[in-house]
Amino acid sequence: MLYVKIQELHKRKFKVAQIAKELKISRPTVYKYLDMTLEEAKAYTEHPHGRQKKLDSHKDWILAWLEEYPHLSGAQIHDWLLERYPDLIVGGSTVRSYVKEVREIYQIEKKVIVRQYEAVPEQPMGKQLQVDWGETKQKTTDNKEIKLYFIAFVMAHSRYKYMEWQTRPFTTRDAIRCHENAFQFYGGRTEEIVYDQDHLIAVSENAGQLLLTTEFQSYVNERKFKIHLCRRADPESKGMIENVVKYIKGNFADSRVFSDIEDWNHRALQWLQRTGNHQVHQTTKKRPAEVFLLEKQHLQPVSSLLSYESTNNQSITRSVSKDNTIRYKSNRYSVPLGTYQTNSENLVLIEVKGREQQTLVIRKQAEGEIIAEHGISVEKGKLIQNRNHTRDRSKGIEEFKRRLISSFEDQKQAAAYFDKISKEYPRYRRDQFTIIQQVIQKYPAFIDSVMTKCMTEKLFSANDFRDIAHHLYTSNQQPVQEIGSLSAKPAKHSSIKASTRSLNTYTSILGGRA
Known part of the structure; x- marks a missing residue:
């Protein structure tokens, strides 16, 4: 395609510089294609540098993605390749160079929207966490469209990220639940958390005297972290989380197909491990996961139970998954079959009891009947299941x-x-x-x-x-x-008697003699 366009413009008496500007390619590329025959151009398209490249075997996928989604970045192509081929070992710069080459050869232009941010000083370890919300529209497996909502967290020093998604707008209770999950994910909390002026947490800035919602103020009083609310039209003060929200939308969520929310959140955590927290950060030039190993030591510990919840007859909520389990501290705990209901909020309240906080208590309502009780596991990734919560397949x-x-x-x-x-x-x-x-x-x-x-x-x-x-x-x-x-004899003919003949009659008929 590129060869044909260059030759066509050259026949129309375009100069080399004009051809390069028109096709958005370099002048050496124009000279190179002008000196080629059509057969040589075809061979060069297959092997641009005369030797096979590492990503040539994946070229069809890369080309198909770029043709369908021309805006995709090299970083997102890299993540999609790793998702499809987990054993593939290739550097980000290699992917970016290859994607750039494919764009040039097949004339796939990328539209770039640039947003300017003011540089801010680096934060010390364990000092600041930034939080923001976002929403996207995703194609579903049945070719429909759904609106999804997410909350994102990022450590200001290490750029270590966390996110959670749901299919409905966030409430203050949802925000608190996600904060608790984030603290468990990070293994502690920072001294300060930065927010936008969101209605879920703040009523008014009031010239510096913050007025928070009652529920969130109780939460802040318990966890004892400082709050920094950004001023209006001041994105630079939370530029890190702005970039993270953009990164999540543009890399993880963009063009990804939605099936259900449990699968979506699971894939989000996989993306964080594979890409979001693994790839080298362009500002720090370090991997967030590696820097976080040091920053984690500077976080403030958090208890697993909020004391204000008991006094206010409230508890931290957890969402019940389709498999009738809840998540707590990286493990799954079972609830009775039938707890999950279609088209329902599917929230339960949890509480940690015992002297050493070793028992997890689950209720449907505050001070209501206990529907499940489990010993808390110190391991991760485990399913803790009560046998009474499983279907008795032998009973029937x-x-x-x-x-x-x-x-x-x-x-x-x-x-x-x-x-x-x-x-x-x-x-x-x-x-x-x-x-x-x-x-x-x-x-x-x-x-x-x-x-x-x-x-x-x-x-x-x-x-x-x-x-x-x-x-x-x-x-x-x-x-x-x-x-x-x-x-049985028919009653109608019971009185009829058959006639009989002498033996001589039968022998004469047969031609014999008596």
């Missing part, structure tokens, strides 16, 4: 078996037979029992004989049970019908 099948056994006269023999079937077909017990139930309903008079026959012949299969029952039924029915048809 055992009850089904008991009902079938009660249909037989010799229930002890029947119980032994069904136990044998359960051992022979453990995964298909219900299917086997269903077939026998149909036989009981169809041939009730023969089931005891069939059971004895099966036990004697050691035929432990519902299909054998059914076949024997059908055979007994048919063998008992057909003889009765045949005998009846032969022995």
Whole structure:
């Protein structure tokens, strides 16, 4: 494509500089293509530098992404490659150079929107955390559109990030829950947290005397961190989080397809680990994850329970996932089946009890009935599950078996037979029992004989049970019908007598002699 355009402009008497300006390429590139034949240009497109590049095997994907989403950055292409090919080892500069080359060869222009920020002094370790909210519109798997909302956090020194998403606008309670999750994610809190003038946390700035919402003020009093509210039209004071919100929208969320919120949040955490906190920061020239290992030591510890919640009859909320679990300190804890309801808020209240805060208590309402209670695990990534919260898969099948056994006269023999079937077909017990139930309903008079026959012949299969029952039924029915048809005499002709002839008559007919 590029070769054809260059040759066309050259034939129209465009100078090299004019061609470069028109096609947004360098003049050496114009000279290079002018000296090539069409075949040489095709070969160069496949191997621009005469040798195969590391990303040539992924070129089709990169080209397809750029053609569909021309605005994608090299960094986002890098993340998408790592998401699709986790074992791929390639540097960010390599990807950026390759993407730039592909754009140039296939004439895929990128529109760049530049926003200017004023430089701010670097913050010491553990000093400041910046928080902001954002929202995006995403395509869904069924080709519809959904609006998503997220809250983002970033450590001012290390640039270590955290985010959470939901499908509805944030409330103050949601903001508090996400703060607690962020503190657990970071392993502590900073001295100061920077916010925009958001209605979820502040009522008024009041010339420096901050008026916070009642719920958030109680939270601040408990956690004892300082609040810095940005002045209006002053994005520089929270430029880091502004960039993070932009980064999340432009790298993680852009052109990504939404299926459900649990999967979306899971992928968001994977993106943070793979890209958001792993890639070298352009300002610090360091990886946020590596710098955070040092900054973490300067954070203030946070307890797992908020004391003001008990006095105010409130508790920190947790969202119930579709699999009827909640998340707490990087682990999943079960709640009873049916707690999660479609088209419901699906929030529960949690509380930590015990002298050493080793017990997690879960309620649907404050001071309400306890629906779940778990010992808190010190590990991460674990599922802590109460056996009472799982579906009792054996209860239904055992009850089904008991009902079938009660249909037989010799229930002890029947119980032994069904136990044998359960051992022979453990995964298909219900299917086997269903077939026998149909036989009981169809041939009730023969089931005891069939059971004895099966036990004697050691035929432990519902299909054998059914076949024997059908055979007994048919063998008992057909003889009765045949005998009846032969022995019965029609009443209409019962008085008629057949005439008889002498033997001589028959022999004369056959040509013999008497």
